[in-house]
Amino acid sequence: MMKSRTITLAGIFTAIAIILHLLEAGIPNPFPIPGVKLGLANIVGLWAIYTLGLPLALVIVILRVCLGTLLSGSFLSFGFFMGLAGAVTSTLIMAAVIKFLPHSSAIGVSVLGAVSHNIAQLAVAAVFLNQPGIFYYLPILLFSAIPAGILTGIFTNILRKRVPAMAKTKVN
């Protein structure tokens, strides 16, 4: 039986993630390139890995994609599957990076998370559209994943420091 504190934290994380997801859809995108987002909701995913561990983080991230797309009317759409693939893959990769590259702060983890997020989304798009040529987009996506990853990593670092209640970490 999970501690009620854990359940509550998971719920809060999920709510924040959904809000960030919807918020990001509402503001004009600073990147003029299609398919490139800031990925602010990934802050929460990464934070959840640190605070609650990988399994709960996965649940939070999957819930975020499902509920976020339900709320914005794109549930089970093309973007939903891309988002789901990207979110799950990046969460798994980020957990692995935290474990195997312990000297990196959230910034390095988040960059690799953003990179894997984009690659997974491209892969899903290529399969759905039956167009392997879509991978020509990879260099541009990777290049834009770096600043996005750095940004979310910086935010995660700050949040982990400033919100001690959620800082009791399972993972360092």
Next chain:
Amino acid sequence: MSKQDRNIILFVLLATLLIALGFRLFPSEEDNLQAQITLQGNLFTTIPLDHQEFFTIDGVYGPVEIEIEPGKIRVAHVTCPDQICRKTGWISRSGQVIVCIPNQLVIQLIGPKENLDAIVY
């Protein structure tokens, strides 16, 4: 930002550049490309682009020198005033065309792959 962070970022940057370079240096090729050459609306000949060849055909305006190499074809020399067909250069993907209007010449590439220009969903 820790040193490992910086290393990760540099690594990703390097990988991006390498992939971009790789795409430039190793473009994907198509097999079984055929060039369909049409004169005045009638089919003149269909040539597979699997060998090296240099030949001349008589367009309506003047002689047209066509050069073929494995996987690509171009108009090497023409006498038409605008030289648009020659300036088109090499074409190598199915669906691409070279057109010379004064000569009433159309060279179109036909292949098994269907190349889409854009996808909207």
